[in-house]
Amino acid sequence: MSNSCSCHAQLTPDHLAEVDRILESYRGQPGSLIQVLHKAQNVIGYLPREVQVKVAEKLDVPLTRVYGVVSFYSLFTTKPKGRHKIHVCAGTACYVRGANQLLNKLEEDLQVKPGDTTEDGKFSVDVVRCLGACGLGPVVTVDDDVYGRVHTGKLADILSKYDKE
Amino acid sequence: MEMYRSHVLVCAGAGCISSACKAVQSALQENIDQYGLAKEVKVVETGCMGPCDLGPVVMIFPDGVFYRKLKPEDAAEIVSEHLLKGKVVTRLLHRQPGDPDQVTSFDQLDFFKRQTRIALRNTGIINPESVEEYIARDGYRALGKVLSQMTPQQVVDTIKGSGLRGRGGAGFPTGLKWELTARAAGNPKYVVCNADEGDPGAFMDRSILEGDPHSVLEAMAICGYAIGSSKGYIYVRAEYPLAVERLETAISKAREYGLMGENIFGTGFNFDVEIRVGAGAFVCGEETALLASIEGKRGEPRPKPPFPAQEGLWGKPTVINNVETFANIPPIILNGAEWFASIGTEKSKGTKVFALAGKVNNTGLVEVPMGTTLREIIFEIGGGIPGGKKFKAVQTGGPSGGCIPEEYLDTPVDYESLTKLGTIMGSGGMIIVDEDTCMVDLAKFFLEFVQEESCGKCSPCRIGTKRMLEILNRITSGQGREGDIELLEELSRGIKDSALCGLGQTAPNPVLSTLRYFRHEYEAHIRDKKCPAGACRDLLTYYINPELCRGCGLCAKECPAGAITGDKKKPHVIDAAKCVKCGTCEQKCKFNAIITV
Numbered sequence: 001m002s003n004s005c006s007c008h009a010q011l012t013p014d015h016l017a018e019v020d021r022i023l024e025s026y027r028g029q030p031g032s033l034i035q036v037l038h039k040a041q042n043v044i045g046y047l048p049r050e051v052q053v054k055v056a057e058k059l060d061v062p063l064t065r066v067y068g069v070v071s072f073y074s075l076f077t078t079k080p081k082g083r084h085k086i087h088v089c090a091g092t093a094c095y096v097r098g099a100n101q102l103l104n105k106l107e108e109d110l111q112v113k114p115g116d117t118t119e120d121g122k123f124s125v126d127v128v129r130c131l132g133a134c135g136l137g138p139v140v141t142v143d144d145d146v147y148g149r150v151h152t153g154k155l156a157d158i159l160s161k162y163d164k165e
Numbered sequence: 166m167e168m169y170r171s172h173v174l175v176c177a178g179a180g181c182i183s184s185a186c187k188a189v190q191s192a193l194q195e196n197i198d199q200y201g202l203a204k205e206v207k208v209v210e211t212g213c214m215g216p217c218d219l220g221p222v223v224m225i226f227p228d229g230v231f232y233r234k235l236k237p238e239d240a241a242e243i244v245s246e247h248l249l250k251g252k253v254v255t256r257l258l259h260r261q262p263g264d265p266d267q268v269t270s271f272d273q274l275d276f277f278k279r280q281t282r283i284a285l286r287n288t289g290i291i292n293p294e295s296v297e298e299y300i301a302r303d304g305y306r307a308l309g310k311v312l313s314q315m316t317p318q319q320v321v322d323t324i325k326g327s328g329l330r331g332r333g334g335a336g337f338p339t340g341l342k343w344e345l346t347a348r349a350a351g352n353p354k355y356v357v358c359n360a361d362e363g364d365p366g367a368f369m370d371r372s373i374l375e376g377d378p379h380s381v382l383e384a385m386a387i388c389g390y391a392i393g394s395s396k397g398y399i400y401v402r403a404e405y406p407l408a409v410e411r412l413e414t415a416i417s418k419a420r421e422y423g424l425m426g427e428n429i430f431g432t433g434f435n436f437d438v439e440i441r442v443g444a445g446a447f448v449c450g451e452e453t454a455l456l457a458s459i460e461g462k463r464g465e466p467r468p469k470p471p472f473p474a475q476e477g478l479w480g481k482p483t484v485i486n487n488v489e490t491f492a493n494i495p496p497i498i499l500n501g502a503e504w505f506a507s508i509g510t511e512k513s514k515g516t517k518v519f520a521l522a523g524k525v526n527n528t529g530l531v532e533v534p535m536g537t538t539l540r541e542i543i544f545e546i547g548g549g550i551p552g553g554k555k556f557k558a559v560q561t562g563g564p565s566g567g568c569i570p571e572e573y574l575d576t577p578v579d580y581e582s583l584t585k586l587g588t589i590m591g592s593g594g595m596i597i598v599d600e601d602t603c604m605v606d607l608a609k610f611f612l613e614f615v616q617e618e619s620c621g622k623c624s625p626c627r628i629g630t631k632r633m634l635e636i637l638n639r640i641t642s643g644q645g646r647e648g649d650i651e652l653l654e655e656l657s658r659g660i661k662d663s664a665l666c667g668l669g670q671t672a673p674n675p676v677l678s679t680l681r682y683f684r685h686e687y688e689a690h691i692r693d694k695k696c697p698a699g700a701c702r703d704l705l706t707y708y709i710n711p712e713l714c715r716g717c718g719l720c721a722k723e724c725p726a727g728a729i730t731g732d733k734k735k736p737h738v739i740d741a742a743k744c745v746k747c748g749t750c751e752q753k754c755k756f757n758a759i760i761t762v
Contacts, residue, residue: 030461031459031460031461032461033461033462034441034442034443034444034458034461035441035442035461037444038403038442038444065462068463069461069462069463072446072463072464072465072620073443073444073445073446073464074444074445074446075403075444075445076444076445090365091365091366092365092366092522092523092560092563092594092596092610092611093365093366093522093523093528093596094365095365095610096523096524096596096598096602096607097523097524101748104747128404128445129363129365129404129445129447129614129618130363130364130365130366130367130368130404131179131404132179132362132367132368132371132404132405133179133180133183133217133368134217134365134366134367134368134520134522134523134528134594135180135217135218135220135521135522135528135529136180136183136184136217136218136220136528137522137523139183146179146182146183147183148180148183148184151752152749152752153752
């Protein structure tokens with residue numbers, strides 16, 4: 001069942017109800033568009049078209065503007081992400097300490113390019129611009145866990161911690 | 166109120182959190198409870214203390230003993246020996262290079278004793294979630310003084326007199342900015358704190374927000390009083406969730422204590438602050454883009470003038486200051502303009518916080534008076550370059566800045582001196598690079614960054630940086646041609662003159678500055694097809710030094726391309742035709758026998 005990810009990413013009625021609740025508290029405040037999108041993405045994991053339409057209606061802004069904002073900011077995504085999100089910091093300090101090798105290794109091991117999700121929906125890999133933990137570069141985060149001084153030999157160990165499911 | 170005989174300060178800055186300081190903290194607390202010391206010893210979680218590389222770090226007061234690189238299993242010894250018997254655990258102290266005696270107290274360490282902490286005065290010392298601890302260190306006293314004893318004009322004059330300049334990078338005089346906004350027609354007015362610290366390698370604002378959030382809130386209220394505003398916004402990057410959390414706590418505490426909201430200190434002055442979280446766009450650090458983003462729009466910059474002081478948020482007069490700038494305000498109000506102006510150089514007053522990162526021993530956060538030399542910062546405070554490698558350059562100002570080579574290490578750092586060297590102060594990131602870093606590759610890194618972060622509104626930035634990046638890709642992959650350097654220079658001039666905002670106008674700086682000091686590296690790539698630093702993969706050949714190779718076979722086993730052969734205990738060889746230049750053999754070899762030329 002290599003496509004098990006789709007069930008995780010599916011938009012459920014619960015999700016939509018939650019988005020409605022969020023929108024209720026911001027009704028008629030077009031300036032809060034970004035805050036609303038953050039909250040909606042926290043609930044669903046991504047921002048499918050249906051949700052963007054809903055947001056546009058409730059905040060009374062054109063759909064084009066909602067999509068314009070979603071596509072402008074790199075943290076908003078219209079594609080579902082993996083169950084575990086790997087972020088590789090590519091700030092200068094991490095870069096000079098070898099962040100690129102980590103990305104290459106991840107690409108090799110997981111067969112996934114930055115911005116994409118593995119076929120089984122387990123991991124998604126993204127590049128971030130400086131997490132501000134420069135003293136410990138290169139830095140990788142998996143979900144909320146932060147790993148410092150990572151090298152290619154350490155990656156497999158780190159990822160194996162997320163094998164449980 | 167409970168009195169404690171000793172305080173155990175556990176650093177919970179971003180660096181120490183990544184080094185698992187939470188486990189150390191709970192182990193300390195467990196041991197303290199076990200030994201029945203809970204009423205005598207208090208564990209305090211603080212913001213960043215600075216020496217990130219030594220994390221997790223702990224300071225024990227009143228003696229100021231500094232322990233580093235702690236593991237949870239060290240907790241029992243610290244509690245049973247230090248806290249119970251009063252004996253310092255020497256094996257956990259920091260040993261300075263060239264210093265046989267271990268120093269016990271933090272203020273004897275080179276890293277701390279050469280610093281002057283104004284913006285970071287509370288960071289790493291107080292619990293950032295406790296407004297009481299902030300108040301105990303003179304917190305909100307400056308706001309009280311301003312509201313009860315000073316007119317708005319006097320506040321503006323004090324800030325002007327102090328000589329404080331914007332710490333976000335451009336160095337515009339803060340007092341003048343306040344004055345222009347105060348005089349501008351239009352109502353309401355707004356105070357905005359730019360906490361969109363996007364320069365890769367800079368984390369000073371993060372540390373202040375996480376370690377001392379009230380200092381920023383207090384300063385914003387002071388600014389509000391000075392310019393006649395009752396509403397502030399803090400725009401924080403989404404990449405800093407802990408900073409957002411700490412700010413939320415601080416704002417609600419300040420409201421609860423009547424330090425924010427209606428009728429502050431019963432003076433009739435109202436001021437409140439709202440947090441706006443960014444969504445991952447570097448260009449939003451540019452002030453007009455940031456304002457657009459607060460308004461919920463795409464973060465695209467617009468031409469200036471009009472400046473935000475005239476037409477800012479929702480078209481109203483707005484002051485935008487950076488986090489570190491605000492953090493300097495309360496001490497200036499309390500100690501006076503002359504005190505602040507007595508620190509620093511003629512044109513750059515006060516201190517500057519720098520984030521040391523890259524190839525330097527003591528990575529972390531330091532605050533030094535303006536005019537301190539680069540050598541002092543990198544070698545005396547930063548402890549020099551690790552692994553016996555040679556210093557090559559220091560990069561300041563992020564993607565808008567440039568690099569400074571060894572011969573200028575004795576330059577006193579201020580806004581003007583760095584500009585003269587072809588770089589900028591920027592927000593304070595200092596990335597140190599050693600002989601292993603290729604300067605062409607470093608310039609390429611920054612251009613890739615700008616390319617990706619360009620908002621696309623103006624063509625010099627969108628297309629010009631793309632063309633420059635193509636040339637750099639060509640050079641680093643061995644396809645460089647004569648005339649490429651001149652073409653890069655021409656494009657750089659064009660982009661500098663015609664891009665719409667600061668991001669675009671400064672985008673060519675990393676290329677121009679590496680060309681200025683390391684032109685020979687460009688030439689070596691183009692003419693000799695060689696990378697002098699041995700960093701550009703396409704220009705490298707891996708080979709095994711037969712004198713050092715012991716024939717252990719580890720490299721042959723690990724090589725993904727099967728390019729290494731040889732008999733056991735005999736020197737191995739790499740087949741250059743098969744080698745994919747992944748560098749695995751170099752990492753695995755225990756005898757440093759793999760060489761790149």
